[in-house]
Amino acid sequence: MQENEILLKEQLNEVVMKFVIYKPLIAKSAKAGQFVILRGREGGERVPVTLVDWDAQKGTITIIIQSIGKSTFMFNSLKQGDSFLNILGPLGTPVEIKNYGAVAVVGGGVGIAEVYPIARALKEAGNKVISVLGARTKDLIILEPEMKAVSDLILPCTDDGSHGQKGMVTDVLKSVVESGEKINAGFIIGPIPMMKFTAKLMLDLGIEPYASLNPIMLDGTGMCGGCRVSVEGKVRFACVDGPMFPARTIDFDELIRRTGEYKDREKTAVEHYEKDHQCKLGLH
Amino acid sequence: MPNPSAPRQNGHQQDPAVRKNNFEEVAHTFTQEEALLEADRCLNCPTHPCQNACPVGVHIPAFIAKVKAGDIGAAASEIMQTSLLPAICGRVCPQEHHCEGHCVLKAKFGAVNIGGLERFVADTARAQGKLNAPTPAAATGKKVVCIGSGPSSLACAAELRRAGHKVVVMEALHAYGGVLRYGIPSFRLPREVINKEVETLAEMGVEFKTDILVGATITLQELLAEYDAVYIGSGAGLPMMLGIPGENAVGVYSANEFLTRVNLMQAYKFPQTDTPIRVGQHVIVLGGGNSAMDAARCAMRLAPQSVTIAYRRSREEMPARVAEVEHAQEEGVQFEYLVTPKEIVQDESGHVTAVRFTRNELGAPDEKGRRRPVEIPGSDFLMPADNVIVAIGQRPNPTITKTTPQLKTTERGVIALNEKGETSLPGVFAGGDIIRGGATVLLAMNDGIVAAGKIKEYLENK
Numbered sequence: 001m002q003e004n005e006i007l008l009k010e011q012l013n014e015v016v017m018k019f020v021i022y023k024p025l026i027a028k029s030a031k032a033g034q035f036v037i038l039r040g041r042e043g044g045e046r047v048p049v050t051l052v053d054w055d056a057q058k059g060t061i062t063i064i065i066q067s068i069g070k071s072t073f074m075f076n077s078l079k080q081g082d083s084f085l086n087i088l089g090p091l092g093t094p095v096e097i098k099n100y101g102a103v104a105v106v107g108g109g110v111g112i113a114e115v116y117p118i119a120r121a122l123k124e125a126g127n128k129v130i131s132v133l134g135a136r137t138k139d140l141i142i143l144e145p146e147m148k149a150v151s152d153l154i155l156p157c158t159d160d161g162s163h164g165q166k167g168m169v170t171d172v173l174k175s176v177v178e179s180g181e182k183i184n185a186g187f188i189i190g191p192i193p194m195m196k197f198t199a200k201l202m203l204d205l206g207i208e209p210y211a212s213l214n215p216i217m218l219d220g221t222g223m224c225g226g227c228r229v230s231v232e233g234k235v236r237f238a239c240v241d242g243p244m245f246p247a248r249t250i251d252f253d254e255l256i257r258r259t260g261e262y263k264d265r266e267k268t269a270v271e272h273y274e275k276d277h278q279c280k281l282g283l284h
Numbered sequence: 285m286p287n288p289s290a291p292r293q294n295g296h297q298q299d300p301a302v303r304k305n306n307f308e309e310v311a312h313t314f315t316q317e318e319a320l321l322e323a324d325r326c327l328n329c330p331t332h333p334c335q336n337a338c339p340v341g342v343h344i345p346a347f348i349a350k351v352k353a354g355d356i357g358a359a360a361s362e363i364m365q366t367s368l369l370p371a372i373c374g375r376v377c378p379q380e381h382h383c384e385g386h387c388v389l390k391a392k393f394g395a396v397n398i399g400g401l402e403r404f405v406a407d408t409a410r411a412q413g414k415l416n417a418p419t420p421a422a423a424t425g426k427k428v429v430c431i432g433s434g435p436s437s438l439a440c441a442a443e444l445r446r447a448g449h450k451v452v453v454m455e456a457l458h459a460y461g462g463v464l465r466y467g468i469p470s471f472r473l474p475r476e477v478i479n480k481e482v483e484t485l486a487e488m489g490v491e492f493k494t495d496i497l498v499g500a501t502i503t504l505q506e507l508l509a510e511y512d513a514v515y516i517g518s519g520a521g522l523p524m525m526l527g528i529p530g531e532n533a534v535g536v537y538s539a540n541e542f543l544t545r546v547n548l549m550q551a552y553k554f555p556q557t558d559t560p561i562r563v564g565q566h567v568i569v570l571g572g573g574n575s576a577m578d579a580a581r582c583a584m585r586l587a588p589q590s591v592t593i594a595y596r597r598s599r600e601e602m603p604a605r606v607a608e609v610e611h612a613q614e615e616g617v618q619f620e621y622l623v624t625p626k627e628i629v630q631d632e633s634g635h636v637t638a639v640r641f642t643r644n645e646l647g648a649p650d651e652k653g654r655r656r657p658v659e660i661p662g663s664d665f666l667m668p669a670d671n672v673i674v675a676i677g678q679r680p681n682p683t684i685t686k687t688t689p690q691l692k693t694t695e696r697g698v699i700a701l702n703e704k705g706e707t708s709l710p711g712v713f714a715g716g717d718i719i720r721g722g723a724t725v726l727l728a729m730n731d732g733i734v735a736a737g738k739i740k741e742y743l744e745n746k
Contacts, residue, residue: 221681
């Protein structure tokens with residue numbers, strides 16, 4: 001067993017893989033809400049990925065990766081026994097875990113995996129945890145049994161109605177509150193528009209929202225400043241000040257613009273890879 | 285007899301029209317002939333003002349004498365008595381402020397090209413297999429960890445290892461060298477040179493580890509429990525921004541981000557490498573230091589229509605190395621002096637379109653003797669830009685100090701040292717930008733060497 005080695009790989013759906021990796025130093029110090037930066041090969045980019053689980057005794061960390069571009073596709077092509085080239089972490093400020101009373105934990109798509117350690121820590125801190133899991137369709141709802149184990153109430157929903165309630169996480173959240181549930185704080189991880197609208201709804205419903213931001217990052221240590229976000233009108237670095245921020249004053253529109261900077265380049269990278277390997281990555 | 289009045293050899297450089305399209309090294313190493321001509325100019329002054337002005341005290345006249353005698357191996361050994369990173373120093377040290385600035389020939393004939401000779405010795409000796417790492421002293425059984433793998437940490441690690449201590453270097457990124465790797469471009473310092481200098485230390489038995497961010501992966505306290513002493517050389521690593529409107533517009537980079545993309549991640553090779561970079565038609569670099577020059581010259585190589593360095597004072601006050609400013613100009617970088625950026629203007633989609641500046645005139649000198657810029661009322665103007673690179677300096681990265689409250693810092697966030705050069709924690713030493721806030725490679729190296737001396741003393745008395 002060597003550092004960065006993949007001890008276990010599990011396919012969660014067509015595009016999402018779970019990896020258990022030997023990385024004792026990170027396993028020892030990780031906390032909910034933190035992330036790692038991965039590199040798969042020489043010349044590869046540095047990709048931030050949330051820590052989903054860790055086991056200090058076994059020296060393992062668990063991450064879950066969705067294939068969305070060339071790098072994540074290549075990560076997901078690694079096999080059990082292979083190793084990541086570099087793993088740096090745990091990075092970022094841990095989420096403040098305390099007893100808020102009742103909390104809503106909202107995960108969208110692969111964001112469910114990212115919000116899971118926060119739900120677990122909140123549950124351990126004595127909160128009533130109400131989890132809302134959203135995705136386009138049934139297959140994309142991941143970790144439902146794990147989430148169920150740390151939630152007092154679990155509410156999946158899908159755009160197409162193939163699992164749970166038909167509709168968006170905001171619809172579900174609204175009906176929970178309307179049914180008389182008093183929720184004090186909400187933790188949201190998912191696509192940026194979903195976080196933006198969920199945070200807005202939470203404010204309307206009297207829930208203090210927190211959202212985990214995923215801007216473009218390079219080093220992940222506060223050195224490059226590429227992950228600048230605006231919170232309360234101030235410039236913050238998501239890699240060290242976040243990634244979780246009070247969502248009341250996050251400039252989500254700016255975040256959407258800034259994360260879109262290299263969309264065309266990501267496409268170029270995929271096309272280049274497909275040409276080189278004479279294959280189709282079949283990314284969505 | 286020395287021939288001081290012979291013309292100073294400046295070596296050869298890649299043609300600016302060619303080099304602005306590549307990332308190959310700009311300046312070539314002296315040929316044997318050039319090196320001998322230049323070495324012959326040195327008077328070998330017994331008072332060696334050059335050596336006295338060198339922060340690391342390289343035995344300059346002595347190594348030059350060995351070049352003259354044709355013994356490159358001996359010249360290299362002479363340099364390596366005080367500096368184990370000669371190929372780097374010869375390239376990036378601001379010699380005009382140190383050795384060459386104090387050469388007795390400077391006023392009348394032009395200083396001896398000491399930087400060029402040091403580089404010649406390092407490169408030639410290495411190519412001939414004569415750049416041999418010194419054999420470390422007998423093992424002391426003491427262990428020291430150096431945090432960071434930039435110039436200060438490498439210099440400290442080298443000296444400690446030389447003295448027979450076990451040394452581990454911990455780097456947060458995936459490659460060694462710190463600012464040499466992510467900040468300084470390959471056309472000034474080829475990656476191969478950094479790799480070789482690191483290899484030399486590894487051959488001496490220094491152990492290197494990547495992907496360890498001290499303060500996150502492992503705490504300083506944990507390291508203190510495992511090692512007999514700790515050297516913090518973790519660098520500046522926190523970019524300063526201007527705090528003007530529009531700074532988060534798409535197309536605005538900190539110099540650190542821009543340089544890291546190009547140098548560490550090799551984004552200029554995209555899509556062979558995976559990290560992208562985007563440069564539009566017009567690039568404005570804000571600042572006047574070496575990072576500003578590096579960023580501007582990297583930007584130039586990504587083929588925009590124009591690159592302009594905008595600096596708030598005049599050329600005279602600009603802190604960048606003279607050679608870098610000249611090289612930038614030769615490559616077509618434009619300079620706009622005496623301007624202060626007021627706003628980064630963006631379109632509806634949030635992309636940069638221009639920078640609004642105010643013009644300045646020079647006022648009274650500040651505490652460092654540099655004349656202060658004073659704004660001229662009503663002189664606002666717009667300069668079109670697709671990208672803005674903010675290169676106005678750095679502060680120390682707070683990762684270690686935040687997680688080690690016992691470690692005292694100053695109000696500037698740098699680690700505080702007492703008059704003996706010690707931090708507030710016994711066994712913990714520090715140097716380079718983490719105590720300076722943002723200085724030069726050579727000052728950082730010197731801090732590492734000085735700290736190594738203190739660490740050796742500390743370990744003897746422990």
